[in-house]
Amino acid sequence: MIVLDGEHLTIGDVVAIARKGDQLALAASAAEKVRAGADYLTDLVAQGHPIYGLTTGFGALDGFAVGPDKVRNLQHNLLRSHAAGVGRPMEPEAVRAMMAIRVNVLGTGLTGISPETLDALIAMVNAGIVPLVPERGSVGACGDLAPLAHMALPLIGEGRARLGSGDFEAAKGVMARAGIPLPTVAGRDGIALINGTEQTTGIxxxxxxxxxxxxxxxxxxxxxxxxxxxxxxxxxxxxxxxxxxxxxxxxxxxxxxxxxxxxxxxxxxxxxxxxxxxxxxxxxxxxxxxxxxxxxxxxxxxxxxxxxxxxxxxxxxxxxxxxxxxxxxxxxxxxxxxxxxxxxxxxxxxxxxxxxxxxxxxxxxxxxxxxxxxxxxxxxxxxxxxxxxxxxxxxxxxxxxxxxxxxxxxxxxxxxxxxxxxxxxxxxxxxxxxxxxxxxxxxxxxxxxxxxxxxxxxxxxxxxxxxxxxxxxxxxxxxxxxxxxxxxxxxxxxxxxxxxxxxxxxx
CATH class of the missing domain: 1.20.200.10 (Fumarase/aspartase (Central domain))
Incomplete structure (x- = not known):
């Protein structure tokens, strides 16, 4: 079991998770930081603080306001629209590396990810779920958006994935077979899942x-x-x-x-x-x-x-x-x-x-x-x-x-x-x-x-x-x-x- 705290992940750890199937867990200290970060984000929104990608649209659409009742749809649409990759699927070990590194990054507690969504991503890694991620389409900013969006689609019951060495199939069924409930993916969960360099660092x-x-x-x-x-x-x-x-x-x-x-x-x-x-x-x-x-x-x-x-x-x-x-x-x-x-x-x-x-x-x-x-x-x-x-x-x-x-x-x-x-x-x-x-x-x-x-x-x-x-x-x-x-x-x-x-x- 490799315990991630957002600070001490090594390349050797990444290899062990990606290639050897080592399980991972979030350190208690990191879990507390994640919970505190999510609570802080909720308080900021309640106070009327504008937050990019939560109370606004994304990229050049950040001038458009998004109401509280539309936030969940905003995050789900983000994953759908940004999952625009092409080409052959990434190697399963590279996808697992990408997932593990993103878990560690989210464990810093600085991103506002909800504990529920992060726990579901960890469960995916430990269950051996590998999303289908086309290898081409990222320019490296703002993050490896397309591949990470493909990685995150199963969390909203969309996209394709495989369990272990099985064939790729509809991700919703794969998540159900693995016994992983779909998280809400609201707040800024969608953008927190994809706004990073993890395809680059995974490979x-x-x-x-x-x-x-x-x-x-x-x-x-x-x-x-x-x-x-x-x-x-x-x-x-x-x-x-x-x-x-x-x-x-x-x-x-x-x-x-x-x-x-x-x-x-x-x-x-x-x-x-x-x-x-x-x-x-x-x-x-x-x-x-x-x-x-x-x-x-x-x-x-x-x-x-x-x-x-x-x-x-x-x-x-x-x-x-x-x-x-x-x-x-x-x-x-x-x-x-x-x-x-x-x-x-x-x-x-x-x-x-x-x-x-x-x-x-x-x-x-x-x-x-x-x-x-x-x-x-x-x-x-x-x-x-x-x-x-x-x-x-x-x-x-x-x-x-x-x-x-x-x-x-x-x-x-x-x-x-x-x-x-x-x-x-x-x-x-x-x-x-x-x-x-x-x-x-x-x-x-x-x-x-x-x-x-x-x-x-x-x-x-x-x-x-x-x-x-x-x-x-x-x-x-x-x-x-x-x-x-x-x-x-x-x-x-x-x-x-x-x-x-x-x-x-x-x-």
């Missing part, structure tokens, strides 16, 4: 978590390539790292030293081998920069998922009320997700360059062309030729998506929302980049293991689990066989096995 948190694993796998696979290519060891000497003390470079250098300790192939400089190509020599600089990008992204996302992403805001403690907050704007998340996507693209690009070197007889230190096994006939067999083509194609596709999302503002809402961050595009981009990078690194691992076998080289002790993880799913390639199946199997092994080292959340 972004999962991608950041995966990027942590990717970096550690990429470091281990790079070290295996250093073994296969007989690299020079001083590029990751501690003194080199401390001479340019970026934290990521220091960390990657330290890990490469540990991984190659006891190696019979990664050796100090020698007269015939004083320096390496940059794809071997600059692993600490490139993967270290990816580490630093992730660390910055991680910090920013954990601030974002514990923030009051909403407008208006209601400060019960000091009586502060504003309808002029811009906290729904996802620029901070968009910037770091773009940054992480670029850094992961660079990590994948350098991996592809090592893969290309491994299959190139002019640059692989005497290994056969395309790593065709010596027991096979070149020409009759093509070896790993096309595996490198695939890696090159993937890198090109990642580069095609390299234009940052955070600068793509297009005015909306009759120019009242005249700057938007396009943050969900940044989140979807980094999710694609991280997933694709795993394919590239899997190809490098496949090639490095083959090269070690051809050389008759036993990897250094800390690299043997990685080598064995590859060999547990694919044998040495003696003659050509279906390559796609090998790549897929190695990718799965790298993601699922323990070769990555400590979970990134422990850093």
């Amino acid at each position: 972004g948190c999962l991608a950041a978590y995966d990027a942590g694993r990717l970096i550690q796998v990429a470091e281990a696979v790079a070290a295996l390539s250093l073994e296969a290519l007989g690299a020079v060891a001083d590029s990751f000497d501690e003194r080199v790292a401390l001479a340019k003390p970026h934290p990521g470079q220091i960390a990657t250098s330290s890990r490469l030293r540990a991984l190659t300790d006891g190696s019979k192939a990664v050796l100090p400089p020698r007269p015939e081998r004083m320096r390496d190509a940059l794809s071997l020599r600059c692993i600490p600089q490139v993967l270290g920069a990816t580490r630093d990008a992730l660390a910055h992204c991680w910090r920013t996302l954990e601030i974002e998922i514990n923030a009051a992403n909403d407008n208006p805001l209601f400060g019960v403690a000091d009586g502060f009320v504003t309808s002029n907050s811009g906290n729904f704007h996802g620029q901070a998340a968009a910037e770091v997700l773009d940054y992480l996507a670029n850094a992961v693209t660079s990590a994948a690009a350098i991996s592809e360059r090592r893969a290309a070197r491994l299959v190139d007889p002019h640059h692989n230190g005497g290994l056969p062309a395309f790593l065709i096994h010596p027991d096979s006939a070149p020409g009759e067999n093509s070896g790993f030729m096309i595996a490198q083509y695939t890696a090159a194609s993937l890198i090109a596709e990642m580069r095609m998506r390299a234009v940052p999302a955070a600068i793509q503002t297009i005015p909306t809402c009759a120019n009242t929302e005249d700057h938007v961050p396009m943050a969900p595009l940044a989140a979807r981009r980094v999710a694609f980049v991280v997933s694709t990078a795993f394919d590239v690194v899997a190809i490098e691992a496949l090639l490095a293991a083959q090269a070690c076998d051809i050389r008759g080289l036993k990897p250094a002790p800390l690299l043997q689990p990685l080598y064995q993880a590859v060999r547990d799913v694919v044998p040495t390639m003696l003659r050509d066989r279906l390559m796609a199946e090998d790549i897929t199997a190695v990718r799965k092994a790298l993601r699922d096995s323990g070769v990555a080292g400590p979970d990134w959340t422990s850093h």
Whole structure:
């Protein structure tokens, strides 16, 4: 059970709820803040205080007054009209992440959400209800409106949803089967449910978590390539790292030293081998920069998922009320997700360059062309030729998506929302980049293991689990066989096995 209080949610918690099905609950302190916030909002309305989105319309329609007898209809119409997403449904884990983060944000008590509606949203998460949320349609301000509206529709008995792994069907029946009564969804419940950055952070948190694993796998696979290519060891000497003390470079250098300790192939400089190509020599600089990008992204996302992403805001403690907050704007998340996507693209690009070197007889230190096994006939067999083509194609596709999302503002809402961050595009981009990078690194691992076998080289002790993880799913390639199946199997092994080292959340 993960207890949410609006202040201490971690990316690891989000992953546990989204992927492992962990249950969640609202801390007693947060529940009291929510109740007090809702009561305060009720008092303000009773006193005749104008409240955006409760006593008024939304967006450019905020000049139209809404009477007390129309408020419930106002909130329901908001969810209906704003549920304007298109495209394929979001992955269930991303929807669960989005729901959990919004629960935490509402738990700050600053949004005026009613306890009844928040409890129903929590019950949906714990029952395994996944609303159908089209992934496209949000510009990131004022919040991820369309996807969050789709997420909230089941609370008014509308939209589509599924229970567990079942099929999508009318949400009203799904809620009934789960035994969750429909809340009233009045006051400002509708706008409180949708006025935030949770599609961005839901997708972004999962991608950041995966990027942590990717970096550690990429470091281990790079070290295996250093073994296969007989690299020079001083590029990751501690003194080199401390001479340019970026934290990521220091960390990657330290890990490469540990991984190659006891190696019979990664050796100090020698007269015939004083320096390496940059794809071997600059692993600490490139993967270290990816580490630093992730660390910055991680910090920013954990601030974002514990923030009051909403407008208006209601400060019960000091009586502060504003309808002029811009906290729904996802620029901070968009910037770091773009940054992480670029850094992961660079990590994948350098991996592809090592893969290309491994299959190139002019640059692989005497290994056969395309790593065709010596027991096979070149020409009759093509070896790993096309595996490198695939890696090159993937890198090109990642580069095609390299234009940052955070600068793509297009005015909306009759120019009242005249700057938007396009943050969900940044989140979807980094999710694609991280997933694709795993394919590239899997190809490098496949090639490095083959090269070690051809050389008759036993990897250094800390690299043997990685080598064995590859060999547990694919044998040495003696003659050509279906390559796609090998790549897929190695990718799965790298993601699922323990070769990555400590979970990134422990850093």
